[in-house]
Amino acid sequence: MTTEKPALRPVNPQFSSGPCAKFPGWSPELLIGALVGRSHRSGPGKARLKKAITLTREVLEVPATHLIGIVPASDTGAVEMALWSMLGQRGVDMVAWESFGEGWVTDVIKQLKLKDTRTIKAPYGELPDLTQIDFTRDVVFTWNGTTSGVRVPDASWIPAEREGLTICDATSAAFAQNLDFAKLDVVTFSWQKVLGGEGAHGVIVLGPRAVARLESYAPAWPLPKIFRMTSGGKLSAGIFEGETINTPSMLCVEDYILALEWAQKLGGLSALRARADANAAAIEAWVKKTPWAHNLAKVPATQSNTSVCLTLDADEAVSKKMVKLLEAEGVALDIGAYRDAPPGLRIWCGATVETSDVKALLPWLDWAHAQAAA
Incomplete structure (x- = not known):
């Protein structure tokens, strides 16, 4: 056991789990070209948002079958958007083993007040028994428990043929763990985790089955504007091409693009x-x-x-x-x-x-x- 102070110190002492450390070599000067003071609906503004989506697809290796949208309120906003817009058509299994998964359980049971809900839980440090999950129902789970350090090892427990949707909060897994998009109908994350981006913006990735749900099912409850992904029963395609629901920070968008470009150069x-x-x-x-x-x-x-x-x-x-x-x-x-x-x-x-x-x-x-x- 070391009782004397070590001689060597970390160059960067930032080990926060969110917001996380910026990528090596980052400095505010890199943001000099950000479209501050410009409308996100201008041609250049939409182009930068579309670039962020395109780079996300390339770096995260999201298949062409899935849509990617930038949404408000970080990963929390992206998860809530999925829960409020898609749940209620069938029963739902809520899978939780740490605080954020527990939070989604609370929202579904106490806020959405869904009756046909099962909660499959495990204490901190463990995974629940995943064989208990019924995939004829919708399933909501976190891929990586940010507050417990427990993750699912892979997606082998999710059947390729399933009736319900799989809604995955992947905020501390995306860009660091192997997400199997074929098994995931909805994936959410924020920029502030593995890529060290700024807060307040989330990303939602929708597979074909999620899009089909959105276009065939309307929940019984009213949806706030920032949760609406359809108009007239059809998907609002613009959301997935850079037309955000509310005003994003173009400074944060530029920062995210820089992080994605750093990731590309890295390999x-x-x-x-x-x-x-x-x-x-x-x-x-x-x-x-x-x-x-x-x-x-x-x-x-x-x-x-x-x-x-x-x-x-x-x-x-x-x-x-x-x-x-x-x-x-x-x-x-x-x-x-x-x-x-x-x-x-x-x-x-x-x-x-x-x-x-x-x-x-x-x-x-x-x-x-x-x-x-x-």
């Missing part, structure tokens, strides 16, 4: 995944030789490579003191466990984080634990 999706995998592997190697730290995800195949959550053999006061010590030293910012999660640490390992910074952080964790537990 695309496989390179992004490799960076996240290397970051998570560095922490896991440290955990294996550290008796007082444990990965909250109990099964290796379900351990996240982005939101790595750790529990400690100590009370909550120790982890909180560690967080304060590390922030005071300027070596790790915003790494406390989520407020609803078990006490511990949460270290973001997405693609914008350098593995060298993760490795430089680890001796500091030893030092902070020695100080906090003394």
